[in-house]
Amino acid sequence: xxxxxxxxxxxxxxxxxxxxxxxxxxxxxxxxxxxxxxxxxxxxxxxxxxxxxxxxxxxxxxxxxxxxxxxxxxxxxxxxxxxxxxxxxxxxxxxxxxxxxxxxxxxxxxxxxxxxxxxxxxxxxxxxxxxxxxxxxxxxxxxxxxxxxxxxxxxxxxxxxxxxxxxxxxxxxxxxxxxxxxxxxxxxxxxxxxxxxxxxxxxxxxxxxxxxxxxxxxxxxxxxxxxxxxxxxxxxxxxxxxxxxxxxxxxxxxxxxxxxxxxxxxxxxxxxxxxxxxxxxxxxxxxxxxxxxxxxxxxxxxxxxxxxxxxxxxxxxxxxxxxxxxxxxxxxxxxxxxxxxxxxxxxxxxxxxxxxxxxxxxxxxxxxxxxxxxxxxxxxxxxxxxxxxxxxxxxxxxxxxxxxxxxxxxxxxxxxxxxxxxxxxxxxxxxxxxxxxxxxxxxxxxxxxxxxxxxxxxxxxxxxxxxxxxxxxxxxxxxxxxxxxxxxxxxxxxxxxxxxxxxxxxxxxxxxxxxxxxxxxxxxxxxxxxxxxxxxxxxxxxxxxxxxxxxxxxxxxxxxxxxxxxxxxxxxxxxxxxxxxxxxxxxxxxxxxxxxxxxxxxxxxxxxxxxxxxxxxxxxxxxxxxxxxxxxxxxxxxxxxxxxxxxxxxxxxxxxxxxxxxxxxxxxxxxxxxxxxxxxxxxxxxxxxxxxxxxxxxxxxxxxxxxxxxxxxxxxxxxxxxxxxxxxxxxxxxxxxxxxxxxxxxxxxxxxxxxxxxxxxxxxxxxxxxxxxxxxxxxxxxxxxxxxxxxxxxxxxxxxxxx
Amino acid sequence: xxxxxxxxxxxxxxxxxxxxxxxxxxxxxxxxxxxxxxxxxxxxxxxxxxxxxxxxxxxxxxxxxxxxxxxxxxxxxxxxxxxxxxxxxxxxx
Numbered sequence: 001x002x003x004x005x006x007x008x009x010x011x012x013x014x015x016x017x018x019x020x021x022x023x024x025x026x027x028x029x030x031x032x033x034x035x036x037x038x039x040x041x042x043x044x045x046x047x048x049x050x051x052x053x054x055x056x057x058x059x060x061x062x063x064x065x066x067x068x069x070x071x072x073x074x075x076x077x078x079x080x081x082x083x084x085x086x087x088x089x090x091x092x093x094x095x096x097x098x099x100x101x102x103x104x105x106x107x108x109x110x111x112x113x114x115x116x117x118x119x120x121x122x123x124x125x126x127x128x129x130x131x132x133x134x135x136x137x138x139x140x141x142x143x144x145x146x147x148x149x150x151x152x153x154x155x156x157x158x159x160x161x162x163x164x165x166x167x168x169x170x171x172x173x174x175x176x177x178x179x180x181x182x183x184x185x186x187x188x189x190x191x192x193x194x195x196x197x198x199x200x201x202x203x204x205x206x207x208x209x210x211x212x213x214x215x216x217x218x219x220x221x222x223x224x225x226x227x228x229x230x231x232x233x234x235x236x237x238x239x240x241x242x243x244x245x246x247x248x249x250x251x252x253x254x255x256x257x258x259x260x261x262x263x264x265x266x267x268x269x270x271x272x273x274x275x276x277x278x279x280x281x282x283x284x285x286x287x288x289x290x291x292x293x294x295x296x297x298x299x300x301x302x303x304x305x306x307x308x309x310x311x312x313x314x315x316x317x318x319x320x321x322x323x324x325x326x327x328x329x330x331x332x333x334x335x336x337x338x339x340x341x342x343x344x345x346x347x348x349x350x351x352x353x354x355x356x357x358x359x360x361x362x363x364x365x366x367x368x369x370x371x372x373x374x375x376x377x378x379x380x381x382x383x384x385x386x387x388x389x390x391x392x393x394x395x396x397x398x399x400x401x402x403x404x405x406x407x408x409x410x411x412x413x414x415x416x417x418x419x420x421x422x423x424x425x426x427x428x429x430x431x432x433x434x435x436x437x438x439x440x441x442x443x444x445x446x447x448x449x450x451x452x453x454x455x456x457x458x459x460x461x462x463x464x465x466x467x468x469x470x471x472x473x474x475x476x477x478x479x480x481x482x483x484x485x486x487x488x489x490x491x492x493x494x495x496x497x498x499x500x501x502x503x504x505x506x507x508x509x510x511x512x513x514x515x516x517x518x519x520x521x522x523x524x525x526x527x528x529x530x531x532x533x534x535x536x537x538x539x540x541x542x543x544x545x546x547x548x549x550x551x552x553x554x555x556x557x558x559x560x561x562x563x564x565x566x567x568x569x570x571x572x573x574x575x576x577x578x579x580x581x582x583x584x585x586x587x588x589x590x591x592x593x594x595x596x597x598x599x600x601x602x603x604x605x606x607x608x609x610x611x612x613x614x615x616x617x618x619x620x621x622x623x624x625x626x627x628x629x630x631x632x633x634x635x636x637x638x639x640x641x642x643x644x645x646x647x648x649x650x651x652x653x654x655x656x657x658x659x660x661x662x663x664x665x666x667x668x669x670x671x672x673x674x675x676x677x678x679x680x681x682x683x684x685x686x687x688x689x690x691x692x693x694x695x696x697x698x699x700x701x702x703x704x705x706x707x708x709x710x711x712x713x714x715x716x717x718x719x720x721x722x723x724x725x726x727x728x729x730x731x732x733x734x735x736x737x738x739x740x741x742x743x744x745x746x747x748x749x750x751x752x753x754x755x756x757x758x759x760x761x762x763x764x765x766x767x768x769x770x771x772x773x774x775x776x777x778x779x780x781x782x783x784x785x786x787x788x789x790x791x792x793x794x795x796x797x798x799x800x801x802x803x
Numbered sequence: 804x805x806x807x808x809x810x811x812x813x814x815x816x817x818x819x820x821x822x823x824x825x826x827x828x829x830x831x832x833x834x835x836x837x838x839x840x841x842x843x844x845x846x847x848x849x850x851x852x853x854x855x856x857x858x859x860x861x862x863x864x865x866x867x868x869x870x871x872x873x874x875x876x877x878x879x880x881x882x883x884x885x886x887x888x889x890x891x892x893x894x895x896x
Binding site: 629630631634635637638641642645653654657658660661664667668671672674676679680683684687690691694698 | 814819837841844848851864866871874877882885
């Protein structure tokens with residue numbers, strides 16, 4: 001058990017060692033050779049699982065993390081996770097070998113590169129083996145972060161930083177949505193484990209949160225796997241070093257969304273929303289990616305769009321495969337089981353040929369200094385091995401025999417045509433759309449594959465266009481793509497070995513409810529003349545014609561207005577969002593205290609008055625009130641006059657005097673209500689305050705001493721009146737609602753408890769002395785504050801004088 | 804009983820005189836008029852507190868009477884200095 005975790009976390013452990021190895025040994029040996037060991041060990045370790053997994057066993061390991069919250073690192077090894085684990089470690093080995101020859105030992109910051117790469121590898125392995133939803137999310141975000149770091153590896157370039165930012169924004173938004181979906185799933189099933197959730201699928205499907213959870217999780221999957229319309233980050237991520245593009249953006253990270261969809265198919269599959277979203281978005285992405293790829297002149301961008309397109313293909317197959325869940329075991333269901341099988345098969349195929357194609361582009365870039373097809377031509381003579389690799393990869397991508405892409409594309413067509421015979425989900429009317437779009441997209445796929453091969457390698461060699469002297473790449477650089485190409489060809493000739501040992505176990509975990517027999521799922525290159533084959537022949541014929549006439553119509557694509565692209569939309573939306581946020585903030589954050597006060601007061605009124613009215617809190621009870629004497633009324637009248645004078649006067653001294661009058665009247669009220677201590681204090685404080693006001697008044701700048709009347713503003717009047725009204729109403733209703741007897745009876749025993757005849761003083765210093773102490777500190781702080789303010793000011797003044 | 808009535812009448816008259824002083828505070832016309840009126844309000848307050856103390860049969864407000872006496876004096880002096888010299892507290896140099 002522990003061994004499994006050691007292997008899974010091997011990338012993280014070695015990431016710690018990389019900087020030291022780089023520092024002490026890089027002068028002798030390229031750091032990549034040490035890094036290579038980690039995926040190699042993992043690959044060898046995971047290969048051991050193949051026989052037992054193929055026999056139908058599964059393994060579960062638990063590493064305790066936060067057991068009190070039920071959060072543990074639970075890993076679950078089944079066919080699907082093993083397929084991904086093997087892809088990650090296998091392509092990882094090859095990519096690291098490639099990077100050893102691609103990345104310069106002296107010029108590049110290799111320690112950073114390999115730390116990020118290993119982090120990514122570990123995160124990806126953790127992601128696919130996790131059975132715990134929250135742990136899965138954690139690894140998911142770690143892949144986003146490490147991918148961000150890798151895209152911005154050449155951080156001194158602006159385009160790298162922008163690409164990284166875009167990828168980060170989009171994938172993290174999706175990841176966040178996915179977290180929400182996961183939490184909904186956890187709430188519905190009351191467990192964190194994916195397998196236990198699958199076991200409770202009946203409960204979940206009838207739950208109100210079923211559709212929201214599905215949408216949220218799909219958002220995560222679509223953003224990560226660059227589906228329409230979230231795919232725009234992938235072409236920009238091509239600013240990363242080529243090994244990164246080959247690894248992350250063709251073979252592993254972009255398949256995390258595919259993994260998620262495959263993993264949750266037993267939960268969500270069978271619902272029409274899931275089918276239409278996954279299959280529909282997949283097919284749209286397929287068409288969009290293949291059309292956009294045609295426009296590109298940069299080889300890496302072409303491959304990026306082709307990746308988007310192929311991911312759409314896999315996604316749509318998964319969507320079609322989810323019909324198997326709908327139909328359940330039986331003839332109809334098993335027809336769509338084949339679609340899921342094709343998805344997994346193409347997933348594997350795509351990793352092999354796309355990885356090799358990216359490496360080819362890297363070699364071309366490395367050897368010629370250019371990767372724009374307008375500068376490249378006739379490389380066939382100078383780079384024969386690279387040409388062979390590129391041809392194998394591209395023909396496989398186009399779906400030609402004898403390469404593995406042919407097999408999966410045939411199965412794709414079969415699955416899509418099968419949809420026309422289905423009557424569920426409104427497919428009887430719209431089912432024809434799928435094979436038609438799929439076929440058109442395949443034609444364009446064929447065309448851009450041909451462009452990729454023949455524009456770069458065909459034609460005449462023009463060395464004058466290139467900056468470097470071209471010669472074939474070293475064997476080390478060619479090794480990894482050659483191995484991948486071998487897989488491409490071998491899979492065509494022996495597809496059933498792969499099918500039996502890896503794909504069928506993976507299929508069992510995607511569709512656990514289906515009886516799966518290996519005889520049904522035999523992949524054969526030739527099964528008679530049928531619709532699929534005719535479609536493929538049509539693709540080749542039409543594609544060839546289109547390629548020959550490409551010069552005439554491709555201009556249409558190239559001149560397609562930039563303003564209508566999704567990229568442009570994103571690039572426009574981001575600054576406009578910033579601008580709008582800024583203008584919104586500037587609109588209310590004016591810097592004027594008056595405005596802020598009016599917000600505070602209006603909110604206060606709305607909240608208090610609103611809740612008073614809504615809760616029927618306005619009830620007045622005047623039965624317990626004391627009677628009002630003439631003297632009281634007179635005092636109130638005096639206070640009113642004084643207060644109005646403060647408001648309406650146009651001289652500040654008058655305002656100060658009137659304020660003093662208000663204070664004196666308040667102390668008179670204290671007398672009437674029999675509070676001698678309060679009256680004393682009020683009197684003193686009022687006088688001191690008046691003197692302080694006079695002091696402040698003296699220090700006003702000369703220019704503004706003569707003020708006019710306070711300017712009238714209707715909004716201020718309304719706010720002030722409503723605040724006064726609210727407080728009055730609140731006080732009146734509170735006065736009428738005494739919930740319990742006051743506790744004054746206790747304080748009346750002040751003499752026997754505290755030896756004091758003055759209750760107020762006994763409360764202040766004895767019963768509740770803490771408050772007094774803190775108020776003393778408040779006064780101390782205020783005094784010190786005033787001292788400091790004045791002192792600092794006079795100090796500054798002195799400095800001014802010396803200057 | 805009669806005594807109490809007399810006290811209440813006295814309070815009413817004091818009230819009226821405070822109102823009359825208030826008129827001066829509002830009307831002015833000069834700052835000195837207003838300060839005078841405030842001072843006078845203080846004296847009236849002293850009288851009404853005294854009347855209240857008799858009415859309530861308490862000695863608790865006697866301190867207040869003394870205090871108002873002192874404070875209204877201080878306040879008036881402060882205002883007077885302010886009007887006269889523009890400064891309340893002069894700085895020794």
